[in-house]
Amino acid sequence: MREVSRFRLSDGSVVNMEVDVDDALDVGYRDVTGSYEARSSLGDATRAIGAAMSDMVRSFLDVPGPRPNELEIEFSVQLSAESGATIVKSSEDGHFHIKATWDRNTVY
Template sequence: MSELLRFRTGDDGVIVVEADPSDAGVQRVGRGGVVEVKRRFEDALTDIQHAAAAALAVFRDGDLQPDGVELEFGIKLNAEAGAVIAKTSLEGHLTVKLSWNPGT
């Protein structure tokens, strides 16, 4: 059974997210309960933003010099950790697509 995580947002708003109770950081609070997350929604996503910026810097500034870089990853929201890169199978999920335009 899923648990609900309630995140506060910067403008005194609220977002409720469904989470898998088997994930670390989700504590069962009873049937139909909602876990209040201490971190703001924006703060949780900022961690992912920093991870994406670091990954982009590696591919843009490296020896390959692609004309385009695309990153794709899933995000899971967690009561303890905030936003985390979601896993597929037993590993973290990150897809990187590099492109070069001929003649540039």
């Protein structure tokens, strides 16, 4: 079932997003407008996605021998009121499509 969920931003404002909601979701997470209040802020929900991306980059760059001049990672992220952010296999299922590129000659 699709519902609107409210995700808090770091500045305290709120963004409403259409999310898939499990029918068994605790109704205590609904706010006065009828929207689901997400369990975590958008930043908290996506922080682990950034850490996963960093781990992937490190693992590719730590491989001995010749390395590519550029590394590109592309994935989709789906948001849920209950579980936060999830990397999904299908770009059609994602709320965000993230493409990040690292150049070997650039110092980070």
